[in-house]
Amino acid sequence: MHSTDWLQFALFIGLLALITKPLGLYLVQVLDADGRTWLDPVLKPLENLSYKLLGVDPRREQTWLQYTFAMLAFSLVGVVFTYAILRLQDVLPLNPQGFPALSHHLAFNTAVSFTTNTNWQSYGGEATMSYFSQMVGLTFHNFTSAAVGIGIAAALVRGISRSSAKTVGSFWADLVRVTYYLLLPICLVFAIFLVSQGMIQNFDAYTKAKTLEGAEQVIAQGPVASQVAIKMLGTNGGGFMNANAAHPFENPTPLSNFVQMLSIFAIGSALTYYLGRMVKNQGHGWAVWAAMMVLFVGGVLVCAHYEAMGNPIHQQLGVAAADGNMEGKEVRFGVFNSALFATITTAASCGAVNSMHDSFTALGGLVPLFMIELGEVVIGGVGAGLYGMLVFVILAVFIAGLMVGRTPEYLGKKIQAREVKLAMLTLLILTLSILGFTAWACVSAWGMAGLNNAGPHGFSEMLYAFSSATGNNGSAFAGLTANTPWYNTTLGLAMLIGRFLMIVPIMAIAGSLAGKQAVPPSAGTFPVNGATFTVLLIGTVLLIGALNFLPALALGPVVEHFLTTQGRLF
Template sequence: MFRTVTGFFEIVFTLALVVVAARPLGAYMADLFQNRRTVLTPILGPIERAFYWAAGVKSEDEQEWDAYAISMVLFGGACMLSLYAILRLQAWLPLNPQGFPAVPPDLAFNIAVSFVTNANWQAYGGETTLSHLSQMVGLTANNFLDSGAAIAIAVALVRALTRNESTTIGNFWVDVTRATLYVLLPVAFVLALVFAAFGVPQTLVGSIGAATLEGLKQTIAIGPVASQEAIKLLGDNGGGFFNANSAHPFENPSVWSNILQNWSQLVLPVALVFAFGRMAGDAKQGRALLITMAVIFVMALAVIWKVEAAGNPALTAIGVDPSQGVMEGKDLRFGQAGAALFADATTGTGTGASNAVLESMAPISGLAAMFNLLLGCISPGGVGTGLYSLLLLVLITAFIGALMIGRTPEYLGKKINARDMQFAMFALLLSPALVLVFAGGASVVKIALDSLGAGGPHGLSEIVYAYASSAADNGSAFAGLNANTPWWNVTTGVAMFLGRFAHAIPILAIAGSLAAKKKAMPSAGTLPTDGPLFITFLLAVIVIITLLQYLPALALGPVAEHFLLQQGTLF
């Protein structure tokens, strides 16, 4: 009972801190992207203008949607090629105190795609594979840049919804610069200092020696961990310095650092929703999105926590006390509540970090985490990606709802036409196509099946989860899958690349279409999109669409495993 009360308090305390910080941060971001003066403008304004001068960017010149999209792809491509080169040349570059060799081509490709698409999928052990230069210049830098690009896409879509007969949606280079310079860098700097104060290492030393109680010598890897940890979580990137990720005591030393890590994952996605309401000039619209996200988040959290605290029926049958819950694969420092909140936050956002082993969770807990990915990580979503993915579903819901009651489809005064829906459906169907096609192939190819840690339904869950995580740019995984093989490195890399860029381009096309339309005033024929009826309808559309796409895979994977576990067939 005490653990339940303290766990509940920890969850409520963390989420309250998120909302308290997100509201003013959202107002600050709205001012920033609406070209208003902010508290940091006097300090960072000269640096921002220096960047534009060096890059030859005219901040006052805006772009049409296609130019914006081309800039996004070119920026991502340049970041990916640069990171690939760093990884392949690692052995000959400085700041390599461990003397690590060059990263193999297939793994370097996977890492490069992963860290420019916000996925940060890790098929390797960070402390045994990458040098300090690769971690700092390669991974940490791209954690800032890919998150900045995702925020830029979301801002462009919101800006399009607020404009009236405009041919432009903003300037990609300005948006990504401001997102990085004014939002990600200052907050990450403060977080890094706090993490270091909590005991997270921040040093250029490669390792330290230690002696065990038995007198044996041990080499312990350390490095610039705090700086990577901050942006890893704040930018919803994932990708830990150590292979054990946020379960490692150097990345996550205490309950307080765990609370801060959960806060870091959630604060910017929630702040962006507040910024949306402010930029749209209607706080109720932002509140409707936030309530939708919160319902999904809380339901998934309740399922994970309840199932993990209930114990394993197969172990209960042989006399294990179920009141202790399922602790295998979890850290006693964090308990059931801390592990459940982290699992929900990391799959509800695009973070993909972990402080417990998803492989060890009960089938229904794994189902809840997987379902978050299949929804597109929209509760509350990755930094930027969650907002624009949810707005895509809002447009579809508004279109369907208006047609059902015989009204003109519109959202925020912008009429939604057939062309908009064509782009929306392309973006919506891309993820299931990637997940199901690649998962189907991996289910019959021996070189893919050889990487599984289990057979039967759980093995299928490992496969589906891997591609769902890749397509959603999340990066978490069932740890039983050995993903560092040419098959998995290449196929998950392709899924990550298309899951980011092929998904974002039609969304920018929709932004261009909406910006060009005349903004109409609400009338008696307008479908309200800020009330409980629309929120309920939106939730129903989200769940129904996801189930129609993935029900067979879920039934044959975690659902089948659950019933087998209840029968005592497997552990």
């Protein structure tokens, strides 16, 4: 890393820490159904109208079961809505390129992908989707899936902070308020900024130009800035263009690249401050934030180190050894910006890419893969990162209780067998989906047919695909051809499992904790703030991640690393 790389890295972490508190305080106002914000004069009438159209009373809170059922019903309607749009794309408006309707399996995969905040794309964006499909079918979910994730996190925090309560909030109030008061205003300003950087925003037909060689080149157009704003802020990641944030129309300048990276982490970071404020223990919120940052910094340094070292095979041949591994990377971003972006987008469940992860070195590519397999709790997706990390917090507190020989307590609540079983169920669902689908693909003709690489790298491509789908990330090792009936269907099922089968036990934890009577801390209570708790939390995250996925990682990127150091690919 050069001095400019260190400076940019420090600036990124510093600005992230700087915006965490004010945005966290704003989240407290937004997620309080009776809270007041400075946008009330403009948005309150729209909010009230939305409640009337939905037929709900925002002040009428729900139990965890009612909240979960409302979320599942809303998501199901969203899947059907988007599936219908994609299947009817050829007869709907705003399709100047005349793109045909999507196949049934690709429409299913895409509808599920955007509903679950995964945004996995088995298609080339600008070569497949009409403007109407992009704006109505997909961008709609970019807002609502992000709002759902934040709402689930808020419900869990309410369960932790309340005492002897039966309710955890109103799903409809959370959905409406997060969308109107948080996501829409920020995205409006963000989109204008992106246009100022040179990002396009139009409804023009694609431009045809003549190259210097006399060939015809098609230059894609479209409403890009509006989609990119929520794609990054909502940790969605789905690209308008197939090349995603590596395309100059989606990421025109170094400044746009930096601000997009910052926006990916912004809400997830602020939610840790929201946690501290709601449970009346700000030190706990900062301890969780610190654990996330330590894991993130470690991931960036490892990824950047191995990418800067370059491909071992190239080094042995003396080919551009001093430049590091530039394969699959934009020259305007270079090695460090690519490694930083890759770690951010996989730590945060975003999935946007400004370089091709499939072209990373073996251990450089291991970092984004492992970030996903940790449950994407290193900041994580908006909302999903916090409620995923709180599962690890419960396990860390349980381990601490075992070490001191007393019933574990978390912020005055007894952590008993029910909460621990639900926490472990959440993590086992993640592990079973990733490893189960990968194992199935490895022994199936349909799984092997999608590979463009043999040996351990081919295995890594399959492992990454199902890790990304289950982790609701959406990025890929692009050497895998996944637009087939089997891959589209199994990846879609993995996305549903990774989103909803994990949310249900988490909501059950919220309901269980909400009903418990809080007790004052005693001399034997393990403090959940400070360096000791942060270290324990980091250790819990790494230990469970290593135990679950180390054997699979050893068969993929680790073996590939040792082979490349010997000048071999397989």
